[in-house]
Amino acid sequence: MKLVVNGNSYEVPCPADTPLLWALREEVGLTGTKFGCGKALCGACTVHVDGEPKRSCVTPCGDVVDKAIITIEGLVRDSVLHPVQQAWVEENVPQCGYCQAGQIMTAVVLLRAKPQPTDAEIDDAMSANLCRCGTYPRIRKTVHRAAELLAAAPPAVTK
Amino acid sequence: MKPLVWALGACALTAAVALAKPAAPPAPAPSAGAIAAGQRAFVTVVTVLKSPRCVNCHPAGDRPLQGDDGHPHAQNISRRTVAAGVPCSTCHQTRNSEAVGVPGGPPGAPSWGLPPADMPMVFQGKTATEICEQMKDPARNHGKSLAQLLDHATSDPIVLWGWAPGGTRTLPPISHDQFAALFKTWVDGGGACP
Numbered sequence: 001m002k003l004v005v006n007g008n009s010y011e012v013p014c015p016a017d018t019p020l021l022w023a024l025r026e027e028v029g030l031t032g033t034k035f036g037c038g039k040a041l042c043g044a045c046t047v048h049v050d051g052e053p054k055r056s057c058v059t060p061c062g063d064v065v066d067k068a069i070i071t072i073e074g075l076v077r078d079s080v081l082h083p084v085q086q087a088w089v090e091e092n093v094p095q096c097g098y099c100q101a102g103q104i105m106t107a108v109v110l111l112r113a114k115p116q117p118t119d120a121e122i123d124d125a126m127s128a129n130l131c132r133c134g135t136y137p138r139i140r141k142t143v144h145r146a147a148e149l150l151a152a153a154p155p156a157v158t159k
Numbered sequence: 160m161k162p163l164v165w166a167l168g169a170c171a172l173t174a175a176v177a178l179a180k181p182a183a184p185p186a187p188a189p190s191a192g193a194i195a196a197g198q199r200a201f202v203t204v205v206t207v208l209k210s211p212r213c214v215n216c217h218p219a220g221d222r223p224l225q226g227d228d229g230h231p232h233a234q235n236i237s238r239r240t241v242a243a244g245v246p247c248s249t250c251h252q253t254r255n256s257e258a259v260g261v262p263g264g265p266p267g268a269p270s271w272g273l274p275p276a277d278m279p280m281v282f283q284g285k286t287a288t289e290i291c292e293q294m295k296d297p298a299r300n301h302g303k304s305l306a307q308l309l310d311h312a313t314s315d316p317i318v319l320w321g322w323a324p325g326g327t328r329t330l331p332p333i334s335h336d337q338f339a340a341l342f343k344t345w346v347d348g349g350g351a352c353p
Contacts, residue, residue: 017258017259017260018259019259019260019261038261038264039256039261039263039264039265040250040256040261040264040265041234041250041264046249052246052248052249053244053245053246053249054248054249055249055250057261058250058252058256058259058261058264058265058267059252059259060252060254060258060259063252063253106244106245109244109245110243110244110245111244112244113242113243113244114242114243114244117243120239121239121242121243122243123235124235124237124239124240124242124243124245125240125243125244125245127234127235127236127240128234128235128236128240128245128249128250
């Protein structure tokens, strides 16, 4: 089946019920998206499908054929980090880093919906992305920083 | 004729034909027996609406419920989560997670989610009469007719999911066929409330 990932088309030999995460990592070779719980409970595997967040570990490939799939790698444009990624670097958010791709993907959709989110709105969007290192205070601070960067220079392509 | 123009022309023709038809006679008022039967049927309908498979997404507040004990959804999920860019479909797909080899994952069906904030359609903590009055009130049900409510109850995939919920989730107390028949009895009785 054909998957469109980060603007590129890939023919992947997967049954329709294969979780998207497997196709991304094993067939397309994009390993930035992580396997966490495997049950849509932790958010580490979050990607965007047609602009909306999806837990790729429970999303069947057959449901996303020909849809626009964006992974953490696809946020980068012309070797320039997305403002949310840039904010993550500036504020040194990660500790072990394993969950951070999913955190960033969720932060991106949050900032589309709420360009200047309050702390409560950040918690509303980000609470289902777990971080066992407990970087939540840094994530919250950095979402505010990302909002500043996005307001100053919105990315050309965010979907 | 260009397709759009043709389509508009077809619509206009259809409208003209529709206008030319005599108005359908109003439906006869249900008999006293049908009203009483509908009121009795709705009492049983409510046993389904108040079962965990229905009430968990028709809560009194903004947070969906989980499990047969109706505890608040984990991970701080609420209508505010959706407003913040994270819809229920982030985790809840169009089918139960077992369908993609993930037992223990989220249940799923098309259009999974809470009723919208401007039409909360609360079942939790409501009496049968309160639910009935709310359900048939166009101001509180997004303008649905009784016939449209019957269609929702009998064929909407999110309702049908209640009888195929996956995992170890309990089923509503009666079958969907029984539920649909009772719901129709209520509609045929004019939606009279118990």
